[in-house]
Amino acid sequence: xxxxxSPGTSSPGISMVAVRQGERRIRIVADQSMSExxxxxxxxxxxxxxxxxxxxxxxxxxxxxxxxxxxxxxxxAPVEVDLAPIAEGRAITLKWRGKPIxxxxxxxxxxxxxxxxxxxxxxxxxxxxARVRAFEGKALEQWVVVYGNCTHLGxxxxxxxxxxxxxxxxxxxxxxxxxxxIRKGPAPRNLDIPEFTFLSASKIRIG
Amino acid sequence: xxxxxSTYVPKTxxxxxxxxxxxxxxxxxxxxxxxxxxxNLNYFWTFGGILMFMLVxxxxxxxxxxxxxxxHVDYAFQSVEHIMRDVNYGWLMRYMHANGASMFFIAVxxxxxxxxxxxxxxxxxxxxxxxxxxxFLLMMATAFLGYVLPWGQMSxxxxxxxxxxFSAIPVVGExxxxxxxxxxxxDNPTLNRFFSLHYLLPFMIFxxxxxxxxxxHHVGQNNPSGVEVKNYKKDTVPxxxxxxxxxxxxxxxxxxxxxxFVFYQPNxxxxxxxxIPADPLKTPAHIVPEWYFLPFYGIxxxxxxxxxxxxxxxxxxxxxxxxxxxxxxKVRSGKYRPWFQFAFWxxxxxxxxxxxxxxxxxxxxxxxxxxxxRLDMVDFAQxxxxxxxxxxxxxxxxxxxxxxxxxxxxxxxxxxxxxxGSGHIAGAHAAPPKH
Numbered sequence: 001x002x003x004x005x006s007p008g009t010s011s012p013g014i015s016m017v018a019v020r021q022g023e024r025r026i027r028i029v030a031d032q033s034m035s036e037x038x039x040x041x042x043x044x045x046x047x048x049x050x051x052x053x054x055x056x057x058x059x060x061x062x063x064x065x066x067x068x069x070x071x072x073x074x075x076x077a078p079v080e081v082d083l084a085p086i087a088e089g090r091a092i093t094l095k096w097r098g099k100p101i102x103x104x105x106x107x108x109x110x111x112x113x114x115x116x117x118x119x120x121x122x123x124x125x126x127x128x129x130a131r132v133r134a135f136e137g138k139a140l141e142q143w144v145v146v147y148g149n150c151t152h153l154g155x156x157x158x159x160x161x162x163x164x165x166x167x168x169x170x171x172x173x174x175x176x177x178x179x180x181x182i183r184k185g186p187a188p189r190n191l192d193i194p195e196f197t198f199l200s201a202s203k204i205r206i207g
Numbered sequence: 208x209x210x211x212x213s214t215y216v217p218k219t220x221x222x223x224x225x226x227x228x229x230x231x232x233x234x235x236x237x238x239x240x241x242x243x244x245x246x247n248l249n250y251f252w253t254f255g256g257i258l259m260f261m262l263v264x265x266x267x268x269x270x271x272x273x274x275x276x277x278x279h280v281d282y283a284f285q286s287v288e289h290i291m292r293d294v295n296y297g298w299l300m301r302y303m304h305a306n307g308a309s310m311f312f313i314a315v316x317x318x319x320x321x322x323x324x325x326x327x328x329x330x331x332x333x334x335x336x337x338x339x340x341x342x343f344l345l346m347m348a349t350a351f352l353g354y355v356l357p358w359g360q361m362s363x364x365x366x367x368x369x370x371x372x373f374s375a376i377p378v379v380g381e382x383x384x385x386x387x388x389x390x391x392x393x394d395n396p397t398l399n400r401f402f403s404l405h406y407l408l409p410f411m412i413f414x415x416x417x418x419x420x421x422x423x424h425h426v427g428q429n430n431p432s433g434v435e436v437k438n439y440k441k442d443t444v445p446x447x448x449x450x451x452x453x454x455x456x457x458x459x460x461x462x463x464x465x466x467x468f469v470f471y472q473p474n475x476x477x478x479x480x481x482x483i484p485a486d487p488l489k490t491p492a493h494i495v496p497e498w499y500f501l502p503f504y505g506i507x508x509x510x511x512x513x514x515x516x517x518x519x520x521x522x523x524x525x526x527x528x529x530x531x532x533x534x535x536x537k538v539r540s541g542k543y544r545p546w547f548q549f550a551f552w553x554x555x556x557x558x559x560x561x562x563x564x565x566x567x568x569x570x571x572x573x574x575x576x577x578x579x580x581r582l583d584m585v586d587f588a589q590x591x592x593x594x595x596x597x598x599x600x601x602x603x604x605x606x607x608x609x610x611x612x613x614x615x616x617x618x619x620x621x622x623x624x625x626x627x628g629s630g631h632i633a634g635a636h637a638a639p640p641k642h
Binding site: 066067068069072076093095097098099100148149151152153154155156169170171172173185186187188 | 364367368370371372374385386387388389390391392393394396400487488489490491492493494508510511512513514516568569570585
């Protein structure tokens with residue numbers, strides 16, 4: 001507690017005397033150290049601390065209630081997707097956790113084109129190999145699985161369009177290539193890849 | 208003007224009894240009857256009253272709509288159609304509410320530009336001005352939340368884009384967005400909380416409006432000459448009947464304009480896409496916000512970087528709060544500042560053009576010379592954004608230092624009657640009547 005100069009506070013005597021006598025600062029501090037915090041100081045501090053804890057305790061539920069609830073989390077459980085019906089050169093959109101997921105079956109020519117661009121100064125550098133997943137040690141390069149929300153502001157890009165024959169977002173003009181990598185426009189990142197694993201060469205589990 | 212003394216005299220026994228216990232009639236008399244207003248106010252000064260009318264209109268129609276609306280993703284769109292088709296006068300309430308939002312913004316933009324032209328933000332009205340900026344922000348939030356409720360395509364994708372703005376915040380952005388949504392995407396929890404907040408915010412606006420009016424009545428109104436009141440007898444007239452009648456007349460004219468939209472062009476200011484139910488798997492080909500957000504949306508899209516765009520957009524609004532300190536001129540009213548006038552009107556035109564760029568596809572060509580030199584919508588918006596900020600950060604600070612203003616009138620009475628007329632007021636008796 002710092003020096004109290006106003007009369008009428010809990011320990012006015014010592015401090016006031018010290019100032020009136022014009023003693024050196026160090027003496028005043030020494031005097032102050034002698035005035036022990038009294039019971040009222042303790043009660044003020046204790047009440048204030050208890051009040052802060054109480055306010056925090058009430059505020060947290062009010063904030064936390066806005067986070068995803070148990071039913072929302074349960075509805076977002078993993079799903080299995082059969083890839084067999086998706087022909088080469090085609091793509092499907094499925095909905096998981098309220099969001100679109102694109103599953104694209106690339107042709108050999110498309111994979112080739114994407115690999116060629118690996119070193120062409122991408123805004124979010126990532127090799128084509130890092131955009132695909134493997135099954136039993138063998139990379140299944142033909143399957144690109146990405147979230148269908150533009151990393152700019154969340155619109156759904158249109159497939160097989162844009163300057164790189166990948167996806168084009170109509171909202172603010174982001175162009176992605178066939179591996180879902182951002183090539184041009186305001187989006188900061190490549191299309192996000194959901195957590196997924198191959199259960200067989202033609203079946204995946206998302207989540 | 209705060210110094211003017213109360214002239215309220217309780218007439219009946221009940222008024223005397225009440226006045227001694229709760230002087231509410233005195234408060235109303237002093238703020239809306241005897242309150243002195245500058246005698247030279249033009250019609251741009253009626254928009255404060257019009258805005259109050261619009262706020263009440265929105266609250267009344269809104270409360271009625273809530274009686275029939277269902278805030279659930281499966282029923283929201285249908286319940287709006289139910290209001291349109293089944294509820295008695297539901298179509299009227301909804302069209303009044305939807306078009307009322309647009310009218311509210313038309314009035315607030317005129318109100319803001321009036322303040323900017325006549326220097327109403329300058330000392331001692333800085334707090335009054337900042338409270339106005341707070342109201343504007345609350346209005347924008349309310350309008351955005353309300354637009355989501357019909358759960359059409361534009362509602363859904365507008366909500367997605369705007370909530371995703373927060374994902375631009377480094378590190379915690381994504382977590383904040385999930386918290387705002389209450390899920391992994393814009394969904395039912397999002398709709399429910401938006402409905403709750405859309406109901407709350409107008410009452411917060413109402414509270415800040417009370418502070419805004421309090422601050423106004425404490426410092427007194429600015430006026431077209433920008434000269435402070437010097438002599439109450441010569442420079443002012445009592446609020447009632449002068450301002451009350453003028454405000455009411457302007458309000459009726461504004462209501463006719465409002466009614467024309469409601470009854471003849473109820474969907475002109477909206478988007479056809481919002482009559483398609485929300486589809487999380489398909490974004491409309493060309494999403495745009497409501498017209499009143501377009502200039503800010505234009506700024507957002509002008510910056511080819513996500514965080515940069517979001518920062519620029521919020522900065523374009525936040526900078527308004529600093530206006531009192533960015534404008535270095537001692538002369539308040541733009542009427543006496545020829546160079547300022549040029550800067551001001553440039554700013555107005557640039558704001559409108561930014562709105563235009565916000566409404567157009569980003570890759571649309573604005574200028575092509577010989578098929579070579581090109582200016583597309585993004586380039587154009589960048590130039591306009593630079594001018595927008597230059598008005599605040601370059602023009603206003605510098606003009607105050609280098610501009611030579613015209614001679615100011617000695618008083619408000621002089622500005623109306625000319626120096627010759629001062630002292631004896633023209634007309635039979637324009638002096639404030641005794642009350």
